[in-house]
Amino acid sequence: MKKLIIGTRGSDLALWQANHIMSELAGIGLEAEIKIIKTQGDKILNLRLDKLEGKGFFTKELEDELMAGSIDIAVHSLKDLPTVNPPGLTIAAIPQREEATEYLLILKDCVDVSQKLSLKKGAMVGTSSNRRKSQLLGLRPDLEIEDLRGNVPTRIGKLRNEDYDAILLAKAGVKRLGLDLSDLHVEELQTTELISAPAQGALGIQIRESDTELYQALQPLNNPRTAEEVGVERKVLNLFEGGCHMPLGCYCKKEADGFEVWTAMADTAEDFPNRLFLRANDSAGLAEKIVSAFNKEKKRPSKVFISREIGEYSYFRRALTQNGIEIEGRSLIRTFPIVNILDPFYLKNIDWIFFSSRNGVEYFFKLNPQLSKRIKFGVVGHGSEDALRKFGHFADFVGESGDIAEVAADFAALVAGETVLFPRAADSLQTIQKSLSAETKVIDLPIYETVIEENIDGSSADVLIFTSPSNVDAYFADNLLEPGQQVIAIGNSTGRKFDEMGVAYTLPYAPDEIGLAEAVFGMEIR
Template identity: 35%
Template sequence: MSDTPHFRIGTRGSDLAMWQAHHVRDLIEQRGGTCEIHVLSTQGDREQVHAFDKLEGKGFFTKEIELALLANDIDLAVHSHKDLETQQPEGLCIAAVPARASAEDVLLVHPKAHRSATWLPLKKGSAVGTSSARRRDQLLLLRPDLNIQALRGNVPTRIQRLKEGRYDAIVLAAAGIERLNLDLDDLRVHKLDPRKFVPAPAQGALALQMRASDPRKPWLTQLESPETAQTIENERAILRELEGGCQLPFGAHHSGPSHPLRCFLQASTGPRRILASGSIEALQKLKEVNPRRLLITRLAKPHDTLHRLAKGSGDSLIEWPAAIPVPLKKPAIPNTAMDWVWLGSPGAVRACSDWLHENPNVKVATPGPGTSEALQPEDRSRLEFCGNGDPVGAWQSFIDGCSPEESVAIPHSQQSLKRWETCAASASLHPWVHYTTEPNTELAPACDTVCFTSPTNVRLWNSPQPPNIVAIGATTSAELKARNWDHTVAVHPDAFGIWEAFQNS
């Protein structure tokens, strides 16, 4: 083999595929090799109408390129790794996996459809474009009201269709947008956290494919990122065992050896979300059915995301509050016109429902989706701020966005932590005690695990110590520690943080 190997690189002709081919060419030439680029057409390029799950076969973006490799028409194929089948065709191999770009998905929103809302910043019933079954099912897990529509074409074409108003929003891979450095100034960009919206296995990574017998294969290993190769192998190993391709509604994300492996699979029972230490444990959890009775100390929210997660795994979610919010008969409500109302918990939403209806022009702000999902359907259009679920950070973000001329109503309970007193505010704040909490006189139902949602729910718990316990956050954990009750603390107080804590308890 020559000290300066030459490679005929095969690629699709889309803007993104050409960027990837030129990127690999640059990596090779930086190390002393030489290249020429050959553009090939694939079934995925020619079929621009139907969604992938409506097409027959596999390898829509790779088959023709792999045939060219086997025919010795090219020496090296550059693929988006997520497009490859998990089993290599006989005679071919992956010679190198360069460092991964961003793995997450991005929601691009047309300004006319952008709204503060639960989970996703979209108006009710928005038309969202994607032809990925995985993206479709996760969008509907978060927002069942969305209208999912097929979207094909290369990345610039998809974005142009959004700008033209054919869709309210579209979902794309962050890596493709970043690599093409596209102008998104007239769109709203919302990155989808892999903790809540699991990417495709190997999304953001490239695969350099060549003939297994090619003597230049060892030379290409210098382009390999061992960490990237290992993490995407963990992701794709599950897909391989599930015998799925890009049409399977499956996501997997592993950001490194010190982080958990997250998976999503749309099963016949609904969405399955699991957390595992590696691919072997992930497969076991995805395949096993072990129904549990999970109790959360809250009032009923029968159609929320946590219910959908429980149903997808065959579990029963029981809602039973140890502390029941009860409005005061004569709360000392300030006689002031309000612009906003801060509802700090689902309990506040329920206790203040009459006040909300008596003040229909007041805008609603909540710390996160868990509280927003407790709003009555007729009140959700008033939601103008929905935080990320962190009560301290959400309050700070909300109040920083208020002007000095605005007034904020803060109806709260007698047991409130009064987080609004912890930071300066330019707006005029009007807190008052609107409700108290009373103990539930009924005994808690039998269950396998209990998630305590507040210190008050721990203090008012009227049953024996549960077999397994989850604390929604640090203050609730402190109350459980005072009782010497072992427990798992949710890393985040939203539905996904609670769900993962249920799994770890």
């Protein structure tokens, strides 16, 4: 085969991508050279992308040269590529993608650990992505969002010049360029917290449809798993008829038993995003199912009961209120401390402290513990992480799944052979502790107890959310489910109570306010 010509944009990241593909081609015996092509998105830097006409601001000129025959391959960031190929062109290969998470880069004097995302109140964040803006404001409505254009090094330079307090970038670009960020605070936002753009972190190798020999030669570079995952994400984008300016995030992950997909969408960048989490056995029809679930005409719950108090400005309240859903929040239990003074023995030679609830965090720090700087913290989920932040500490491990067995397995692998302190409720099931290896030392510290309220009034809500096994016991001591009521259990231990009762329930992906809101939004009242 003749020497191939690879077309690419001229940014540092685009050149890294093109050189990476050229190296991969060499590995399968194909020689290539690079041709730099300037696109509309490179030329116009004073306008937001959603103010430009048409689509494919970073890809059209490459496609034109590909169709004209002046290049043989176009290497794209797949998230920039329109979901429909021009006639005569095709995506020949999608290599394994880099992580799709986001980096929030923060000037160190603008860090406030006690706040969600570690950003000080009212911080100015730079991004021109409507998707990022909508989701950021959903998590932190106090932030000020300002436009930010330019390639990755340029954006980081503007942050260092203090034009912004923080900026958002895709981790993939920063990692590929190997940039030194040691002078900045780096907060990695997982795809379950801030949902990435469709195909974020993936590359697309585009060729002419008529080059069938080249198509076959490129197949060793194609990663079927990545292709299937981003295929779902890009189909969702296509069905919504959106471009890069649409406030849409979609991330698909293929697991051994099927697919997990997170989607966030808003009407405008200023609107609170609706979110949805779906599991499916295969990818056939999955994108259509996601888009259908966002149909505003479907019958959603009119009222939701949750067995905890819900703050006026909490994410869960704002998510449900914008969809016209009434919230009835009341705790059915009371908690009391059973330790008032912390024996220094418990803190000697500790490597980790693990919290399985927000109550555990709050009761532990009320004891004013004197902690070594080397101690690391683990938490069961983002709710406990937010509670830990209020006391000025980061979590070194955060459970990302609502399946406590998965969280336990991940934590056990991390702390094997170390010493872990567990401040907990007296009636805790101790699932994490029981999953640790024999060489891991467990120090048990019951610090509060739970008391069930009596004579609990039932709720007529369409959906009942239970946030602990104790709340289930309290509610059903005096009440039964009404016809048509649906149940959400915050985690496996709560769900086991319903298994014992023979009651069907929904389990959210994550045991936090985002996960609960996603679960409610995914329900349809029958």
